[in-house]
Amino acid sequence: MKSLLLSAVIGSSLLATAIAASTSAAPIAKSNPLRVGMVAATAPATGFLGAVEVTITNTSNKTARVPKWQLPNASGESELFRITRDGQPVEYVGKMVKRGVPKAKDFAILRPGQTIRTVVDLSIDYAISQPGQYSVTMAKPLQWASLSDGSSLKTPRGDFMLLQSAPLNLWLNASDLNNAALSTTGGAARGGSTVPGNPTLPPLGRDTSANPNGAGDPGPLRDRSGFGVNATYLNCSADRQALARTAIKEARTYTEVAKGYLNAGTVGTRYTWWFGTFLTARYNSAKQNFVNIDAAMDLNAGQVSINCLCDPGFEDSYAYVYPNDPYKIYVCNAFWAAPMLGTDSKAGTLIHEMSHFTIVADTDDWVYGQTGAHNLALSNPNQTSGNPSASVVGNADNHEYFGENTPNRN
Numbered sequence: 001m002k003s004l005l006l007s008a009v010i011g012s013s014l015l016a017t018a019i020a021a022s023t024s025a026a027p028i029a030k031s032n033p034l035r036v037g038m039v040a041a042t043a044p045a046t047g048f049l050g051a052v053e054v055t056i057t058n059t060s061n062k063t064a065r066v067p068k069w070q071l072p073n074a075s076g077e078s079e080l081f082r083i084t085r086d087g088q089p090v091e092y093v094g095k096m097v098k099r100g101v102p103k104a105k106d107f108a109i110l111r112p113g114q115t116i117r118t119v120v121d122l123s124i125d126y127a128i129s130q131p132g133q134y135s136v137t138m139a140k141p142l143q144w145a146s147l148s149d150g151s152s153l154k155t156p157r158g159d160f161m162l163l164q165s166a167p168l169n170l171w172l173n174a175s176d177l178n179n180a181a182l183s184t185t186g187g188a189a190r191g192g193s194t195v196p197g198n199p200t201l202p203p204l205g206r207d208t209s210a211n212p213n214g215a216g217d218p219g220p221l222r223d224r225s226g227f228g229v230n231a232t233y234l235n236c237s238a239d240r241q242a243l244a245r246t247a248i249k250e251a252r253t254y255t256e257v258a259k260g261y262l263n264a265g266t267v268g269t270r271y272t273w274w275f276g277t278f279l280t281a282r283y284n285s286a287k288q289n290f291v292n293i294d295a296a297m298d299l300n301a302g303q304v305s306i307n308c309l310c311d312p313g314f315e316d317s318y319a320y321v322y323p324n325d326p327y328k329i330y331v332c333n334a335f336w337a338a339p340m341l342g343t344d345s346k347a348g349t350l351i352h353e354m355s356h357f358t359i360v361a362d363t364d365d366w367v368y369g370q371t372g373a374h375n376l377a378l379s380n381p382n383q384t385s386g387n388p389s390a391s392v393v394g395n396a397d398n399h400e401y402f403g404e405n406t407p408n409r410n
């Protein structure tokens, strides 16, 4: 009986793999009712300057509810596109936002047959500043999306369906770029982000010159000395500054422990739960990510900055960063409402955000939440169709939850 059951389980997992292979080859999963179209949006006198027109069509006879941040938005707000220039990845430089579970107001409604049309200037959030052959693909998991009959948009094996376009190939001319530069200020720098292509980044590495009260030294004077945490606080009240300082201290402890676990080569349920079955290359990626996250968290000459002023429209989120602007972390209302430690805590949120910086671990927000992150580890720890975002070592929340380790696993 036992062996029969086992072989049945193996058989079904093989079948699931086969289904996955066939669906990932197609741009859109067979039963996904949301179709994505994309064309270059060109000005009459010019060629492609970085803007595309995206259409999302609900092809079903049921109303669809989709979190707004998974849909193209004229002002960006999340990493929806994968872009290459001459085959090389083009960096996303827009906001990376740690979202909570969406509320009613966070959903867009698509009636049966309805098409939503949006022009997106990709040069706002992506480092599109050089001429070349561009390839643009939209790909975003439909997490929390549903149809009016209550069905969620998942593949047969339980992954979120993707809101995915076919690749769009575009040529960006040097002459068009020059004309655009003359007529507009343009550029991808936003919200204090650095100039794409040539960012001036502070060095990454452990600062050994300061921090006499390092993590693991619970001396009685540490409250008065700020736990040895020397960060920069912007627009924070005294109370919030104190909370943020404690959160950094606790995040340092989390990342130190996580780094130690991986440096020791431990493969326990804590690892497999968040990073999937053991595979040397993936383990090494997770380990390197935590070496980098821990080093960044330990920077102690004011490099890490906590900005308590959240952009309007993002107040409900936990926090956000611009990945090419280390180590500036903007914290929002859900951060202040979160516990200091444990799942989706203040300390864990800082791990999540720190992992986003390109020079730290370069993670994305492919899926959110413990269920989404764990399912990624179960079903798809490596990649989806060559997309590094869609892997456990490319997803920020997998790092946060591994660091928080709540509930405790070994």
Ligand SMILES: [Zn+2]
Residues within 6 Å of the ligand: 096, 097, 098, 352, 353, 356, 364, 365, 396
């Ligand atoms: Zn994030």
